Amino acid sequence: MKSTHKSVVVCLAALVTVLSSGCANLSTHDRNTITGAGVGAVAGAVLTGGSSVGTVGGAAIGGYIGSQVRR
Numbered sequence: 001m002k003s004t005h006k007s008v009v010v011c012l013a014a015l016v017t018v019l020s021s022g023c024a025n026l027s028t029h030d031r032n033t034i035t036g037a038g039v040g041a042v043a044g045a046v047l048t049g050g051s052s053v054g055t056v057g058g059a060a061i062g063g064y065i066g067s068q069v070r071r
Contacts, residue, residue: 006050013041013055029067036066 017038026034040062041055048054 006045009045009050009055010042013038013045013059017042032069033063033067036069037063040065 017035037059041059043062044054044056044058045051047058
């Protein structure tokens with residue numbers, strides 16, 4: 001059951017990242033923040049075995065890092 005939960009969390013985080021990156025009217029800063037949050041959520045879920053706290057924490061840290069990226 002735990003493996004199924006982890007797979008669902010990873011798939012949902014990846015789906016949100018892919019769908020959000022398709023928004024054409026977002027600024028580069030916004031896209032970087034959203035992408036960072038998605039990648040961070042996936043990484044947090046994987047590293048903590050699907051823990052909700054790990055997923056949310058990873059999304060927060062990834063979003064912050066993504067917002068600091070300059071292009």
